[in-house]
Amino acid sequence: MSGAMSDLVGTAIKLAVALGILLNVVPVMVWVERRGSALMQDRPGPNRLGPLGLFQALADALKFMFKEDVTPSAVDRPLYLMAPVLGLLPALTTFAVVPFGPDVTVHGRLYQMVVAPAQTGVLLFLAIASLGVYSLVMAGYASNNKYSLLGSIRASSQLISYELALTLSVLAVIIPVSSFQLRDVVEYQQHHVWNVLPQILGFLVFLIAAFAETNRLPFDLPEAESELVAGFHTEYSAMRFATFFMSEYISMTSLSALAATLYFGGWTLPGVHVSGLLGAAVGLAVLFGKVACFLAFFVWVRWTFPRFRYDQLMRLGWKVLLPLAILNLIVVAALTLGGVL
Amino acid sequence: MSAIHLVNEGTSVPVSWYLLLSVALFAIGTAGALTRRNGISIFLSIEVMLNAANLALVAYSRQLDQRTGQILVFFVLAVAAAEAAVGLALFIAVYRQRRTIDINRINLMRH
Amino acid sequence: METAVFAVFALLALGSSLVVVAHKSAIYSTLSLVLTLFSVAVLFVLLGAPFIATLQLLIYAGAILVLFLFVIMLLNVGRQEGIPGGHRAQLVTAILGALAFAAALWLLLVPTLGTGSHAPLTEEMVSLSGLAQELFAEYLLPFEIVGLLLLVAVIGATVVARRPTPDELAGSGGGSGDPGSVSALDDAEAADSTAANWAADADRAGGGARPASFPGGTGAGAGAGARP
Numbered sequence: 223m224s225g226a227m228s229d230l231v232g233t234a235i236k237l238a239v240a241l242g243i244l245l246n247v248v249p250v251m252v253w254v255e256r257r258g259s260a261l262m263q264d265r266p267g268p269n270r271l272g273p274l275g276l277f278q279a280l281a282d283a284l285k286f287m288f289k290e291d292v293t294p295s296a297v298d299r300p301l302y303l304m305a306p307v308l309g310l311l312p313a314l315t316t317f318a319v320v321p322f323g324p325d326v327t328v329h330g331r332l333y334q335m336v337v338a339p340a341q342t343g344v345l346l347f348l349a350i351a352s353l354g355v356y357s358l359v360m361a362g363y364a365s366n367n368k369y370s371l372l373g374s375i376r377a378s379s380q381l382i383s384y385e386l387a388l389t390l391s392v393l394a395v396i397i398p399v400s401s402f403q404l405r406d407v408v409e410y411q412q413h414h415v416w417n418v419l420p421q422i423l424g425f426l427v428f429l430i431a432a433f434a435e436t437n438r439l440p441f442d443l444p445e446a447e448s449e450l451v452a453g454f455h456t457e458y459s460a461m462r463f464a465t466f467f468m469s470e471y472i473s474m475t476s477l478s479a480l481a482a483t484l485y486f487g488g489w490t491l492p493g494v495h496v497s498g499l500l501g502a503a504v505g506l507a508v509l510f511g512k513v514a515c516f517l518a519f520f521v522w523v524r525w526t527f528p529r530f531r532y533d534q535l536m537r538l539g540w541k542v543l544l545p546l547a548i549l550n551l552i553v554v555a556a557l558t559l560g561g562v563l
Numbered sequence: 564m565s566a567i568h569l570v571n572e573g574t575s576v577p578v579s580w581y582l583l584l585s586v587a588l589f590a591i592g593t594a595g596a597l598t599r600r601n602g603i604s605i606f607l608s609i610e611v612m613l614n615a616a617n618l619a620l621v622a623y624s625r626q627l628d629q630r631t632g633q634i635l636v637f638f639v640l641a642v643a644a645a646e647a648a649v650g651l652a653l654f655i656a657v658y659r660q661r662r663t664i665d666i667n668r669i670n671l672m673r674h
Numbered sequence: 675m676e677t678a679v680f681a682v683f684a685l686l687a688l689g690s691s692l693v694v695v696a697h698k699s700a701i702y703s704t705l706s707l708v709l710t711l712f713s714v715a716v717l718f719v720l721l722g723a724p725f726i727a728t729l730q731l732l733i734y735a736g737a738i739l740v741l742f743l744f745v746i747m748l749l750n751v752g753r754q755e756g757i758p759g760g761h762r763a764q765l766v767t768a769i770l771g772a773l774a775f776a777a778a779l780w781l782l783l784v785p786t787l788g789t790g791s792h793a794p795l796t797e798e799m800v801s802l803s804g805l806a807q808e809l810f811a812e813y814l815l816p817f818e819i820v821g822l823l824l825l826v827a828v829i830g831a832t833v834v835a836r837r838p839t840p841d842e843l844a845g846s847g848g849g850s851g852d853p854g855s856v857s858a859l860d861d862a863e864a865a866d867s868t869a870a871n872w873a874a875d876a877d878r879a880g881g882g883a884r885p886a887s888f889p890g891g892t893g894a895g896a897g898a899g900a901r902p
Binding site: 575576578579580581582583584586587588589590591592593594595596597598599601603604606607608610611614617618619621622623624625626628630631633634636637638640641642643644645646647648649651652653654655656658663664 | 784
Binding site: 345349355378382 | 701702705708724725727728729731732735736737740741743744747748800801802803
């Protein structure tokens with residue numbers, strides 16, 4: 223095989239692995255969410271289909287596929303149809319810059335265990351993730367429903383507000399590493415401690431902002447069932463509704479992978495050194511172990527905290543998180559200049 | 564670096580094509596800014612013009628093998644952000660007063 | 675390969691920018707401007723400027739245009755404009771003028787290109803650290819000035835779009851516009867201060883979102899301070 227050809231095949235395999243995992247996270251997460259909430263509310267939850275109700279997610283998926291897909295007559299059709307798909311695309315794409323294993327040499331060619339080894343790495347992640355808001359805005363606007371529109375307005379202002387804090391806390395991680403590439407961030411943490419220790423403040427800001435970015439409770443104001451019917455996806459049904467659902471879970475997974483990579487050593491574990499293809503498999507398993515912890519945390523928080531009010535949300539974002547993120551950035555920059563980090 | 568790979572392999576696109584595209588985009592933006600009446604649409608047309616200029620700057624940076632063009636684009640982005648913030652704030656203020664942002668009806672200063 | 679990528683995204687950029695200037699709905703214009711920006715970002719990558727391309731997505735598409743959409747939806751001016759039918763002469767003149775201008779520009783630009791063939795891209799040229807060093811050494815002063823400009827813009831925007839005090843409202847006495855138009859902003863101002871969330875929504879969002887147009891900037895964290 224020629225060089226370019228085998229590169230292409232390598233990328234295709236990595237892409238298939240990443241997409242396979244991301245898409246399979248969704249049904250698992252649906253089950254975890256339903257059983258988890260049941261556990262927390264002291265009720266059995268779905269337990270009829272399969273062991274522990276594990277097949278409930280499959281049944282849900284089948285139901286979504288076979289339900290009637292209603293398109294209201296007053297919607298702005300092109301936008302209405304495009305919106306769910308446009309939400310899924312950025313959610314699936316962002317994972318491409320997250321590394322999931324050590325470099326592997328096959329037949330004398332070196333393969334990086336990351337789908338897109340882009341130079342601007344984490345910036346690209348943030349850039350693509352920030353495009354996800356268009357889906358929400360389009361859906362709400364196209365639905366021609368005042369609750370949907372209010373959901374969209376909320377989504378657009380919430381997402382740009384919390385993006386600032388998110389970006390600033392990520393930048394603080396980047397400063398001591400002096401590279402945007404996430405593999406360098408992982409390598410840095412192999413030689414030092416995990417970033418979560420020196421940058422605990424930045425991590426907390428990141429975590430809170432991540433909840434707002436993925437529209438999860440306590441920040442799910444764009445949908446806010448008790449105020450806005452279902453917010454931006456009020457008018458969606460069947461598979462299109464399920465697509466919004468999928469993009470929410472997938473972007474949660476991608477953001478969890480980013481958090482694990484930035485603050486918890488990514489695919490590495492102290493004391494574990496496996497190389498070759500087996501190393502890649504171990505790395506993938508370790509990364510997704512960490513991601514699973516984050517996802518469990520997402521579910522735990524969702525069923526523990528009540529929703530914020532809108533002005534509280536804005537106040538938290540602008541008057542608490544943003545100053546904290548800036549403070550963290552300054553401290554980290556000073557420590558880096560002083561040679562501590 | 565796959566991008567470098569892609570660009571250096573095979574026949575490359577001459578920089579003049581990028582410039583031609585930039586000029587075309589600029590013309591489209593100009594026409595829009597001159598004909599639209601909705602204030603925000605005019606604003607959007609101006610953004611198209613800015614982007615055409617950015618494309619030209621980066622194209623020249625490639626042609627001359629210097630980074631100055633890219634740095635200028637960086638500044639253009641920052642200024643565009645400032646311009647959008649102030650401009651949109653102005654539209655909100657005007658809308659409060661006049662209930663429209665049609666520029667043909669925002670003509671108090673003419674009288 | 676490069677030619678194919680260039681062709682696809684150049685055509686996309688042209689097509690979507692035509693939609694930006696020609697579509698009568700401001701929402702569609704904004705959304706297709708996102709497509710234009712994305713295509714131009716791809717062209718930036720082809721030209722060996724991946725950092726600028728990423729910034730273009732992060733700042734322009736990710737923040738500035740979301741702000742546009744936010745304002746369009748807040749004021750509900752998306753579908754207001756008709757085709758400028760009564761101004762046919764203006765339309766024709768503008769298009770001819772733009773074409774003439776483009777031709778003049780092209781004639782001016784062509785001689786600057788010199789012999790045409792350019793050097794192959796090098797790792798060094800594409801590297802971020804080179805760009806950073808040039809930006810923070812040679813262009814440090816302009817960089818600081820831009821930071822100041824952003825700060826001024828934040829303050830200016832907050833002051834200009836601030837909700838008028840009751841005295842000011844009493845003085846201005848309504849607009850000449852279309853009384854039937856309904857927007858989230860109307861709701862915000864119609865509702866009195868005890869009337870729950872919608873007003874708080876629009877107002878807080880209005881105050882809060884504006885300075886967001888500089889992600890990664892030197893933010894003065896006073897976004898929500900718009901209320902007098």
